[in-house]
Amino acid sequence: MALKITVIGTGYLGATHAAAMAELGFEVLGLDVVPEKIEMLGRGQVPMFEPGLEELLRKHVAGIEGSTGRLRFTMDWAEVAEFGDVHFVCVNTPQKHGEYACDMSYVDSAVESLAKHLRGPNLVVGKSTVPVGSADRLAARILELAPGGGEVELAWNPEFLREGFAVQDTLHPDRIVVGVRSERAEELLREVYATPIADGSPFVVTDFPTAELVKTSANSFLATKISFINAMAEVCEAAGGDVAKLAEAIGHDDRIGKKFLRAGIGFGGGCLPKDIRAFMARAGELGADQALTFLREIDSINMRQRGQMVELARQALGGGSFLGKRVAVLGATFKPDSDDVRDSPALNVAGQIHLQGGQVTVYDPKGMANARRLFPTLGYADSAVEAVRGADVVLHLTEWREFRELDPRALGEVAAARVILDGRNALDPELWREAGWSYRAMGRPTA
Template identity: 90%
Template sequence: MALKITVIGTGYLGATHAAAMAELGFEVLGLDVVPEKIAMLQRGEVPMYEPGLEELLRKHVAGIEGSSGRLRFTMDWAEVAEFGDVHFMCTNTPQKHGEYACDMSYVDRAFELLAPHLTRPALVVGKSTVPVGSADRLAAYLAEHAPAGADAELAWNPEFLREGLAVEDTLRPDRIVVGVRSERAEKLLREVYAVPVGAGSPFVVTDFPTAELVKTAANSFLATKISFINAMAEVCEAADGDVVKLAEAIGHDERIGSKFLRAGIGFGGGCLPKDIRAFMARAGELGADQALTFLREIDSINMRRRGQMVEMTREALGGGSFLGKRVAVLGATFKPDSDDVRDSPALNVAGQIHLQGGQVTVYDPKGMDNALRLFPTLGYADTAVEAVRGADVVLHLTEWREFRELDPAELGEGVRARLILDGRNALDPELWRKAGWTYRGMGRPTA
């Protein structure tokens, strides 16, 4: 009999996973505790911007004309337990307020609500990013509180989604990691992922702690690579070097590679910053804090970039106060192809300049509503052309394709001064200078 799958938590990760499982041919039931979110998903709408996700949902959500009908949503825990053979836990694990540690309350609550209804053999699969050791604890909780006892098994299957590429990453992952304790659990997960494995995705089987560590280790490595090139940008500023050319040169070394070597205002979002902080906190609890002290400097370099962008803007405007200066900011999201403004370096820079007296106007292709909710006191414009009107300086802070394709000559007609600071080193300096702009990138004072 074909496996039936449930997805508990239908945020960014859960909604994507549920739609992808339906696309792979499974009957899927998604659960959330927020009625508004369930109502949206039942209409085939997503509560966030993710390229391709809404189309995939509409292809499968029951009740939508022409859909496969394989995907439904509910708020009923008993229905989920009755329906599913494999339950994917996709609940949120934010950073605790005032601490580096991970807040496990949402995950723990989901297990508390599901366990009493598990009356038959089932596999519960954790996908959330959690502190190492959580799976051991949750497996024991399931065995104790589920009526099915030891037949309510746990596995850990970390997610590696990139915002903007989440659908592709779920359907065609570059690796599938499963932490299991039994052949049955491994067999079930091989069945779930048979299509991507058949298409060549590596299937890595580990124990619980290793599976939990893979995600945080991967994010820590990426954060290290980004902060390394940003540290090199600081040196280039001091030495009149060009960090873009430096990155190109070292990127040709196959041991290093060119990805994640674009210097700029640093990383943000809902994953990298909180994951490396939670990793440091957990290492401390395990008595291995010295192993990760370097991550504190990675975090510090990253946060420092935002202040450096503010100071570069001040210098470009003559070195004095921001009072009376009009600053246009292109970009609000933490990365392109997303509407996510959580811990966004672009918005942080815009907010700092605004607090220091600058008149800041922001434009972003997809993040405007979320930015307005987070920073209601900033100015917002509906287009890039409108955002730069009367600007003394333009800051390029999120590397949307739309911004790379702007016509510098047309944009220059509305500004007070043709001065652009590229906080992502993603624009073509020659193109902008030909249109009469003064161009300045980060970590390339003479480029």
């Protein structure tokens, strides 16, 4: 008999996972505790922008004309427990307020609410990013609460979704990692992921702690690479070097590679910053804090980039006050192809300049509604041209394709001054200079 899948939590991770599981041919039931979210998903709509996700959802949500009907949503824990064989826990693990540590309350609540109803052979699979040691604790809690006792198992299967590529990353993952304690759990997960495994995705079987460490280790490495090139940008600023050429030169070394070596205003979003901080906090609890002290500097370099962009803008305006100056900011999301503004370096820079008296106008292709909610006092425009109209300086802070394809000459016609600061080292300096712009990028004082 075919496995039935449930997905607990239908945010960014859960909605994507539920739709992907339906695409792989499974009957899927998603659960959330927010009625508005359930109603929205039931109409085949997603509460965030993610390329291809809404189309995939509409292909499978029951009740939509022409859909497979394999995907439904509920708020009933008993229904989920009765329906599913494999239950994926995809709830949020935010940073605790005022601390580095991870807030496990959503995961704990989800596992406990589900476990109380699990009677037969079931596999609960954690996908949320959690502090190492959580799976051991949760497995014991499930054993304590589940009426099915030892027939209810836990496994850990970390997610590796990149915003903007989430559908691709779920259907065609570059690796599948499963932390298991039994052959049965491994076999069930091999069945769930049979299609991507057949397509060549590596299937890595580990213990619980290793599976929990994979995501935080990967994010820590990526954060280190980004902050490394940003540290080199600081040195290039001081020495008169060109960080873009430096990155190109070292990127040809296949031990280093070219990815994540573009200097700029640093990383943000809902994962990298909170994950490396939670990793540091957990290492401290385990008595291994010395092993991760370097991550504190990685975090520090990253946050410093934002202040340096503000200073570059001040210098571009003559080095004095921002008062009375019009500043256009292109980009609000933390990365392109997303509407996510959580811990966005672009909005942070915009907010700092606004607090110092600048008249800031922001434009972003997809993040405007979320940006307005987070920073209601900033100015917003409906297009790049409108944002730049009358601006004394333009800041390019999120590397959307739309911004790379802008016509510098047309933009120059509406700007008060043709001064652009490229906070992502993603624009073509020659193209902008030919159109009469003064172009400046981080780590490239003479480029």
